[in-house]
Structure formats: C-alpha cells, structure tokens
Amino acid sequence: MTDPAHDVDTLRERALTTLTTARARTSLLTSCVEDPDLTAQHSPLMSPLVWDLAHIGNQEEQWLLRTVAGREAIRPEIDGIYDAFEHPRAERPSLPLLPPAEARHYAAEVRGRVLDLLESTAFHGTRLTEAGFAFGMIAQHEQQHDETMLITHQLRKGPQALHAPDPEPAPLVTGPSEVLVPGGPFTMGTSTEPWALDNERPAHRREVPAFYIDTTPVTNAAYQAFIADGGYDDDRWWTPEGWAHVRQHSLHAPLFWRRDGKQWLRRRFGVTEVVPPDEPVLHVCWYEADAYARWAGRRLPTEAEWEKAARHDPAGDRSMRYPWGDADPEPEHANLGQRHLRPAPAGSYPEGESPLGVRQLIGDVWEWTASDFAPYPGFQAFPYKEYSEVFFGPEYKVLRGGSFAVDAVACRGTFRNWDYPIRRQIFSGFRTARSGDV
Template sequence: MTEDLRRLALDALTTARARTATLTECVDDHELTAQHSPLMSPLVWDLAHIGNQEEQWLLRTVGGREALRPEIDSVYDAFEHPRALRPTLPLLAPAEARTYASDVRGRVLDILESTPLEGRRLVDSAFAFGMIAQHEQQHDETMLITHQLRKGPAALTAPEPAAGSAEGLPAEVLVPGGPFTMGTSTEPWALDNERPAHQRTVPAFFLDTMPVTCGAYIAFIEDGGYGDRRWWAAEGWDQIRQHDIGAPLFWRRDGGQWLRRRFGVTEPVPMDEPVLHVSWYEADAYARWAGRRLPTEEEWEKAARHDPASDRSRRFPWGDADPSTAHANLGQRHLRPAPAGSYPEGESPLGVRQLIGDVWEWTASDFLPYPGFAAFPYREYSEVFFGSAHKVLRGGSFAVDAVACRGTFRNWDLPVRRQIFSGFRTARDAAVHGERS
C-alpha cells in the first residue's frame, strides 16, 4: 500500500510539473516576466511560487531539510503581495526560477522515497505530497487564465474535444428531496474546506441536465438582458453599468455575428458550447430572466454525488472510479469546453451531464465552513476567505486537473470575477408548477 501511495504521489507531482513546463516554455522570457493583466501575476512569479511552496512544505516541513532559499519566502507569499504589485518585487529571472523549482523537486523526490507515509497527519496517505500537487495544478490553471488574457498570437495548442450531442436529453431532471451525505471524511487528499462529511437535507428541485450554452445566453443578451434592471442584483447592476459590460468577457459583436477571443485566436462563438467567462452576477441575472435560479451548493453536490438507488454519496457523478477521458473534459487536454451533452459515460444516476469538467459552475451559495470545520494544515487556504464576499463554484473546468477535482471539491471567487473559466447551470423548485417528489 505504501509503495502504491508513493507511485500515486510521484505521478501527481510529475504530471503537474510537465504541465507547468508546457505553460512556461511556450513563450519567451519577456512574456514570462510581463504582467498581462493586473488581475494576474507574471507567469514567472507563479513558476517560482510553485517551487517555494514545495520547498516550504515538502523539503522543510515534511523532510526536515535545510532551507534552500529562505530569503525569497516573502517575495512569493501570496498573502503579502497583491497580484497587481508583484511585478515590482525582486523576482527570480526565468532561468533562475526554473533552476530553483528543479532543485527543489529533485530533493523532494528523495524525501518522497524515504518518508514513512503514516504516523503524522501531514504525511498520512501522502497527503502533503497530494496537497502540493494540487497546489501546482491550481497555479497551472491560473497561468492558463493568464495565457487567455495575454495579447498576441496563440502560444498554446490542443486538439478539439470530440463532438457531443444533446439529442434525446431532457432539458432538466427532478432531483428528489431528502437527506444525503455532503463533504468527505475519507477522501485522502481532500482539502480542509471539503471536510467533514455531514448530513444535509434539501427539498426536491429541478436541475438543468447540461450547463447553459452560448446560444441560450445570446438569447438573454438579445432580449435586452444587460439593459434590464429587473434581472440584476444591485451590486451586479452597478458593475455592468460602471464597466459598460454587455456580454461575456472576450466576446464582441461584428455585424450580425458574435465573436470571441480564445487563447490568441478570434472565432465565432459556438452556439452549442457551455458559456464561459461570466461572473456570478451575470449567471444570476440570466437565471432570473429565464424564470429560474442558480442551484445552491448543497443542491449541486446532491445532484453530482447522491445515488438514489443505493442512497449513497459517490466520489463522482459516474461512481467512485477516477476520471478518465470518457468521463470528463479535464487537465487542459482541450483548450475549450466540450459541446453541451458530451460525456454520456460521465453522467449522474439521474442523467445530469458535465457536472465535472468543462466549466466551473457558479452556485447561489456563499463560501462558508462546514459544521465541524478545522483548518489544516494552514488557515490561509480556506478559513480567511469564509463569508459572504465569495461565492462557491463547483465541478471544475477543462483547465482543472483530476487531482484537484472531486465531487466534494469547492472553489470560490468574488462574484465580479469573469477571467476565470466559469459558467453555470440553472435550477428551479419542484413545487413551482405543482410537481412533487
């Protein structure tokens, strides 16, 4: 079992580092050190930050080794320096950042080989190694967002997702009411905000079988949705008026056609693809316009994990098996969401598709701790973000690796955020039109 854990951790760390290399070796040093948006760090900051977090947690804390570069800890402290100010810091140059991250990794692999993976909570089931692999993959997603924001020709390429079809799928399904187990106490690499497992009860509700598509969202735009105060939360209305927002980020109208910019390429907006780069306010406004609402976080997880036949919460919509290419669009395998209705092998027992991968899905819920929450191994991962300022997103996107995506995984962001790979699906109460579970 221990050797299996070592191989699992090694594979997760190796996969993450290969992706980091893809994201940082496809552009020159000027592009690495430039700040492509004040919303994001220079790519070279992320690269060295990845190495520094690995040094602090695996080299020093787990391995008990002497620090390699303690003088840079402050430079790469994400809480000490806002993203907009990071270009002003004394950052490692690209070659030095690569060498540093590589030196740390070499020593970490020695520690992985020799460290007992039991007896300490931090290393039980290789948790610390899984935590760092997830951290690197999360920054890889952040760097992919930076690639989307950068101007200029495409630097990344990937094959197109396979054609999908929504033919024969109902628009929505009934999710029966009742209790279910939310969160986890057994997933070995689950992060603190996913814990502990606990019982929740939700009334019956209807949920879209697929994420809202670009075509459906265009109907909202063309019906004057961005100009109608009725659909918007007060803060969202202020946001779109102040910034003259009238469509998802990266979209523009060219005559009678909607176009978008995607990783350096301008293309027609695909009507059958889940809408992407919308804020929580935009998702909420669309749902109101459609006579629906965003699902709560509890509703989303019940639809994604609960199996009515066994009355058990599963790891993923399709079961307990790790995601495969047949289940979900993950890991930057493609540089776009798959068409709505894709991945029938990944659907839930109730027939809901694409709950994992493709687009992060905004929920109606604030980011709050579960009953019995305990910060581990540091409060800055989750605890400092709890409250009404952040909304929960679920399910992952095409930019998320499987190691950082579970049926219990919780993401969160400010409701104004649009540069993230965010979409949504809608819900409605089962009793609205007289239905009962």
C-alpha cells in the same frame, strides 16, 4: 480489509504521477513563450508567469522539504517575495523576482529533492504525512497554479502560443433539459478522501428539498438569447450590486466576446473565432449567471443542491466520489487536464453522467452556485488558516465542478472553489435550477 485506493504503495505511485503530471504542465505553460512574456504582467488581476513558477517551487520546498523532512532552506531570502498573502498580484512585477532561468533551476532543484523524499517518507505518523497528504496537497497546489497560468495566457495579447486538439463533437442530446432530484438527506463533504482539503471536511448529513436542475450547463446560444432580449439593459434581472457593476463597467456580453455584424466573436488563446453555439458559456461572473437564471424564470442551484446532483446515488442512498461512481476520471468521463483548451459541447461525456442523467458536472466549466463560501459544521483549518478560513464569508461565491483547465487531482465531487462575484477571467459558467414544487 484495506481499501486498495488507500494502499500505501498505490498512494505513493499516485503522488509520483500527479507531481510529474503537474510539472509537465507547468513546464509547457512557461516554455511556450519567450522570457519577456514570462516576466510581463499581462493583467493586474494576474501575476507574471515567472512569479507563479518560482512560487510553485517555494511552496513545495516549504511544505515538503522543510516541514515534512525538516531540512535547511535552499533559498530562505525569497520566501517573502513568493508569499501570496504578503504581496497582492498587482504589486508582484515590482518585486525582485527570480529571472526565468533561475526560477526554472530553483523549481527543478526542489523537485529533485522532493522525489528522493517521496521514496523514503512513511505515509503515516502525522496528519501531513498520513496517506501522503502533503504530497497530494502540493500536487493540487501546482495544478491550481497551472490553471491560473492558463488564465494568464488567455489574457495575454499576441499570437497563439498554446495548441491542443478540440473535443469531439457531441451527438444531439435528445433527453430532458432538466431532471428532478428527489428531496431528502444526503452526505455532503468527505471524511475519507485522503487528499481532500480542509474546506471539504467533514462529511455531514444535509437535508435538501426536491429540486430540478439542468442536465447540461447553459450554452452560448442560450446566453445569446438573454443578450438579444435586452438582458444587460433590464434591471429586473439583476441584484442591486450586480446592476451597479454592469452599469459601472459597461458590460454587455461575456468577457472576450465582441459583436461583428450579426454574429458574436470571441478571442481564445490568441485566436479570434465565432462563438460556438453549443458550447457551455464561459467567462461570465456570478452576477451575469444569476441575472440569466432570473430572466429564464429559474435560479442558480445552491452548493448543497449542486453536490447532491453530482454525488447522490438514489438507488443506494450513498454519496459517490464523482457523478459516475468512485473511479478516478478517465477521458471518457470529463474534459479535464488542459488536454483541450475549450469546453466540450453541451451533452458530451454520456459515460460521466450522474445516476439521474445530469452531464458535465465535472470538467468543462466551473459552475457558479447561489451559495456564499462558508465552513461545514465541525470544520477545522488544516494545515494553515490561509487556505480556506480567511476566505469564509459573504464576499465570496462558491463554484463547483472544475473546468477544462483543472487536473483531476484538484477536482472531485466534494471539491470547492470560490471567488468574488465580479470575476470573469476565470473559466466560469453555470447551470440553472428550480424548486421541486414549482
């Protein structure tokens, strides 16, 4: 019997919807500011917004029009300019980038041809076309750049350019602050999710001892207690590398925070506001998350622990696609897709909690884990080594769960993100854990 979620017509419609949703977000992020803001580099950590725009179109052309359809290149001379591995972000403003109007025209021309291709492509025959994988890969790629562009907007100086309603206030959470995840094996990763990327594969059994994990991400109020207790001035809580980083860069609070008398303020998309105490803490690096956990007498969860907490259903001894089950995310499940431009209060989305009662594992903030980014047993790079394989190693730490800036197409229970442990401009937070025998 055919799984309806994997039915060709369903997958084709899903591809159309996700591509359209991604382009609408790209258009908003690149139309809400004037051209000088599109061509400027707002931080050496980020590309000019106009580079992201043309890069999105170029990747779409290369994979869908040239590789899948075998068509002639539209703009072969720009391939090198928009090769993310050929030019580091700090160098990109000096490249002969397409100006905004030309970049928009190019991306639109590619998209028009891709939509025609989508109607005629058989979703079988090759690994790229099977279940529409290549279209799903490109939709995920564009949404990942939409998150990157939102980070650029956060780093941009100047008045507010983006607007969105705030999440609903969350009722006071009266349940436990942590839950016990029973020890034993579970299935980690996936071999059946049609658009899963190579680092999520293959599914494999993983033995995980019992552990406790926070039912919500660590909040601003909890993190302020760490600051008030001298957490940034006490080397007991920091790894040697973390302590050196804190000293060298004079870190004393999350990125974008500043002290004003007795209160903390933050800058968020051009607006200065009081740091909301009940929101998950945001813009902390791995070293800060790890130090807080040590100060609290706890630790960061491993990647396997995080995924077991997010996917394992003890009653059925199975791994689900999401904490709430196998259904795609709806607004009541998680804060995704940039429909809000901030995390929801800790304890939000009771309909999205796991069978054990853990909330906000999907959306709101990327959650740092204790684990280095490494391949699963049986990993095979596909469709190119540069997506995952070149990043495996101890230099990168794994983040899980997605943030408010991530679309559902690029966020699931198996999805893996990674970054350097010093990164703070990303929409990163964390929750803590402890071993089950403590």
